[in-house]
Amino acid sequence: MRLRLTAGEESSRVEAIAPDGSRLLFTRQFEDLEARPFLRTELWETDLTTLAAKKLRDFRWLDDAAYAPGGRLLLVAGPSEFGDAGVALPPEVIPNEGDGQLYLWTPGTDEVEALSRDFDPSVASAEWNEAADAVLLRAAVRDEVGAFRLDLGTRQYTRLETGSAVLSGFSPARDAAALAVSGSGPWQPERVAFLDLVTGETRLLLDPADSWMPAVRRGRVESWQCTVASGVTIDGRIYLPPDFDPERTYPAIVNYYAGTTPIDQAFGGRYPKEWWAAQGYVVYVPQPSGAIGYGQAHSARHVNEWGSLVVDEIIDATRQFVAAHPYVDGKRLGAIGASYGGFTTMSLVTKTDLFAAAVSHAGISSISSYWGEGYWGYTYNARSAAGSFPWNRPDLYVGQSPLFAADRVKTPLLLTHGRADTNVPVGESDTFFTALKLLGAPVEYLQVEGLDHLILEHAKRIVWSRAIVAWFDRYLKGEPQWWEELKPAPKKG
Incomplete structure (x- = not known):
């Protein structure tokens, strides 16, 4: 069976599905000339049992949203999304809103904690992995794009070894402490690897260039x-x-x-x-x-x-x-x-x-x-x-x-x-x-x-x-x- 969940002229984008499959997060974007960036992003949640939808909040600099423990959400947004909460600069300096920051946000109360303000890499996406009891995220770090593990208890980040300097694909497992990534690097074409987050093992799954690259x-x-x-x-x-x-x-x-x-x-x-x-x-x-x-x-x-x-x-x-x-x-x-x-x-x-x-x-x-x-x-x-x-x-x-x-x-x-x-x-x-x-x-x-x-x-x-x-x-x-x-x-x- 196929059901349409959204309608209207505006496009909708699915951001995340709850771990138990009961809820869905999606966004819609509108022109809004009142303030930078002259766009407004609405974050909505749909109950997949009743199909009832409610708007959670309007955002200016939102890039990504995912579910987290305790009824909270992981958000990736610009430094100024929640006022000064995510800004690590003097008041007179305007942040670069393309520098993705990670937030732990509670809908309803609008309580927020900036998780990456003092973390130099720029966060592109994040996802809670229950089996690993950690947040798994992809972030630009200098001229690389890497995978990181964030322990919400200690607020400590650990970079994960993926075998590629620049990750283009990033897919945490739903029911296991594991991660699949695709990426490349200098003189290394795109390949796919599996990371076991318990043992730390990295295993190559697919290397399409393996048949010809060794001769180059x-x-x-x-x-x-x-x-x-x-x-x-x-x-x-x-x-x-x-x-x-x-x-x-x-x-x-x-x-x-x-x-x-x-x-x-x-x-x-x-x-x-x-x-x-x-x-x-x-x-x-x-x-x-x-x-x-x-x-x-x-x-x-x-x-x-x-x-x-x-x-x-x-x-x-x-x-x-x-x-x-x-x-x-x-x-x-x-x-x-x-x-x-x-x-x-x-x-x-x-x-x-x-x-x-x-x-x-x-x-x-x-x-x-x-x-x-x-x-x-x-x-x-x-x-x-x-x-x-x-x-x-x-x-x-x-x-x-x-x-x-x-x-x-x-x-x-x-x-x-x-x-x-x-x-x-x-x-x-x-x-x-x-x-x-x-x-x-x-x-x-x-x-x-x-x-x-x-x-x-x-x-x-x-x-x-x-x-x-x-x-x-x-x-x-x-x-x-x-x-x-x-x-x-x-x-x-």
Whole structure:
């Protein structure tokens, strides 16, 4: 038998089912322009015996909800969801509401306990496991995503060994002290493992790449830190080519995001650092200020920043990286970022000639047009530009927009963008391309027809990925042949 539990124009999302199967938590979201983030999330509970539903509370920054012992709920929400309860910052500092905090909340009384205020990892999801007598949670910790166990008696967190640096899947057992996870890491494709929370045993269940990955030549991945002029310590990773020779010099690609999340250690992906390294590049991944997973003080630097801090940090860190690694040719550096990282690329090339070539995918050239036109531009800015609008902060919306400094660009720049992008409208790259073309700057533009913010369609993604490396080959290796092969012939007439 199938029964419809919700109705109406608004979408509903199931958050959790009670351990005994008697109740269900679900959320609905509405536009609400009274306060940030200009959205309101309703949390409801349905009695699955009577089908009666009641609204438990309205939230502003709720991300996840689950059942806990004693009639309480585990909630994952922003630091400010319950006033100052989850905030670990001075009053004058605005928290980054994307930095997930864990709360133990009692419906009815609205009593709440912040469980992770002094826990630096950013919580993504949490679930009570009765057999383990603990909360099991997934959280971003620096450039990894790990599994943790929280003892509600002692309030102590313990990280669980999963065998993967970055967890993409996380499924606690319903009736056993056990956990199934999927994840990957540098040079380790996605695989599935089983964790016995009693014995601590980790057992590999599925490794789809096992039949071919052992034959792949792999390079080393090293951690490297530096302290930049702002006083911030910048974490970083270095991917070395499989045949790396420290006596040689190599071109290098610098890959960053610089938004509210770090570039994690997951294998491959849309920006495959392992593949770039296999093409003969050293790849440097710096983690500038503002990312979650490093504690609230670090993530709060993202708020109302929009490039004013992170661009200088990337330039400083890259110069230190080159100076500390003689095998990197400082005259053959490439820069690449996507989305907020694409904005960062655009900003970088207006402020430095450090890079010999750069790539921006789905970048933001004018913060005000993105704010007004993007599918979620003004709601993202509700986090990243809290309290700031085009009319009260032209220094941010104009002063930090790369478009208004386009006349400073000298670096060869490849712009790429999905034509159907609903997140960052394609006009952001259109406008920057038009400006650079009129200014006579070295620029090319690759539009991917029919695709959204993420280039996911396999055949088109292959062409897009190859074009990025071909662009770098052209300027960092002096090998333009691949680019010329991929570039379509000019239209006649």
